[in-house]
Amino acid sequence: MGFAIRVHKFREGDIVPVDASVVREVLEPYAPYDVPDGESVEWVRAADGSEAEVYLDHGVTFDRPGPGVLYPIAEVARRTRAAVLLLGDPAAAIVTSEEDRAHLPEDLRGTAVVAPSSVLTGATIQQVIRPLPEPRPRPALPPFPYHPDPVATGSVIAAAETCVCCGHDQGWICTGPVYGADVPDGRVCPYCVAFGTAAERYGAFFNEVEARRIPDDAARRIRERTPNFATWQDWDWPAxxxxxxxxxxxxxxxxxxxxxxxxxxxxxxxxxxxxxxxxxxxxxxxxxxxxxxxxxxxxxxxxxxxxxxxxxx
Ligand SMILES: [Zn+2]
Ligand SMILES: [Zn+2]
Known part of the structure; x- marks a missing residue:
């Protein structure tokens, strides 16, 4: 268990310092000792009793964090808008926005996972860095700029199910309905949504958009290439x-x-x-x-x- 998790902030591929006062503010409640004024927190203990040594330089390194420590790590990343990094093999990175992904060093950019602040918790980190054993590896999901984490929202689930559009079992399936007159019964994979294949082939659409409030290309992207989510009423995608x-x-x-x-x-x-x-x-x-x-x-x-x-x- 010799691993460490780092929280680092990047601008254009380079490390920039995180705000040390914010880091201290987040971690101090987790310190099982009195942190001297002006010094950084060097040791945290989470609610579940798990601990980690903490090193602050430009970023924050958590040495051998136990499961409960992932929660304060997520909190530091949310508050500083920094990336969560596990520099093992394979390396894993979590950022809170697509903009921040673009600032990562090139080798991390492609595989980084975007978890918006509202869903970035210790559980999210646990999933990304130490995935639960799965019977099969699943391909990375395509990017959905208007619905960045459709797995967290329940709109895309891991499933061994054949997509009605491409005819392949891609390992993922969209849970929401597919609208359109010529759409066959069944569910579609997120790739056929993202790449517009279902829209092109069947005139399928997934969301209602009030077009005059959103430019045409964005409206089309939301309507035809963005997974929908369950609502109790029908309403247009807000702008x-x-x-x-x-x-x-x-x-x-x-x-x-x-x-x-x-x-x-x-x-x-x-x-x-x-x-x-x-x-x-x-x-x-x-x-x-x-x-x-x-x-x-x-x-x-x-x-x-x-x-x-x-x-x-
Ligand atoms: Zn498909
Ligand atoms: Zn605005």
Whole structure:
């Protein structure tokens, strides 16, 4: 178990320092000793009792982290927008956005996994660095700029199932419905979605888009080449700053509270519907990730602001 996990920030392929004060702020509650003023945390113990030695230089190195330590590691990466690296063979990297992937050194860029901040936890790191034994290796998923982690959202699942479009078992299948008059019964693989094969072959589409709020090429990408996700009601893919939002996952009232901007965005929508404060607060307070009405978290591709949409029943 001689492995270490590093949290490093990159700009154009080079390491840039992470904010040491933020690192200390995140790790201090996990330090099982009094950290002297002005010094960095050198040892952490997680809730499950697992520990790691910590070294801070330009980045943070966690030496032989136990499973519980993966959670503070994820927190450091989220707060500093740095990458999580396991420099073994094969090397693994997790970044929180496509922009950050582009800043990675070239050898990590191709294999890096993008896990948005809202889903980057210790469990995510565990999956990426120490994958559970699988009966077969699965190919990397194609990029979906408007729905970057369809496995986390449940829209794509690992399955031995033949795609109705390409006729291959690709190891992954999309769970959502395929719309269109000439679409055969069955499910499609994420490659036939991403590369537009299903759209071209059957006129298939996956999402409704209100075209006048989103430029044509983006609208087409969302409509024809982006996996859909389960909602209780039908609504158009939401837009922000003239582009389609990046879907991060379903949220309930509890999760929304940690995204105050998204919560306010939802409150403003309620106000536009003419709802008073009491009705609005009752509605947003009752949102449930697993039972309708549900909230849906998005991030703007242009201004990076988180925002939310909900099933309005
Ligand atoms: Zn296919
Ligand atoms: Zn925006």
């Amino acid at each position: 922000h700053c003239g582009d389609g939002g990046v879907f991060l996952g379903a949220v309930g009232a509890g999760e929304l509270r940690s995204h105050p901007q998204a919560l306010d965005h939802l409150r403003r929508q309620c106000a536009e519907w003419g709802w008073g404060t009491e009705r609005t607060e009752g509605f947003v307070g009752a949102l449930d990730k697993d039972g309708g009405p549900t909230g849906y978290l998005f991030r703007c591709r242009v201004c990076d602001t988180p925002f939310a949409h909900a099933d309005f029943t």
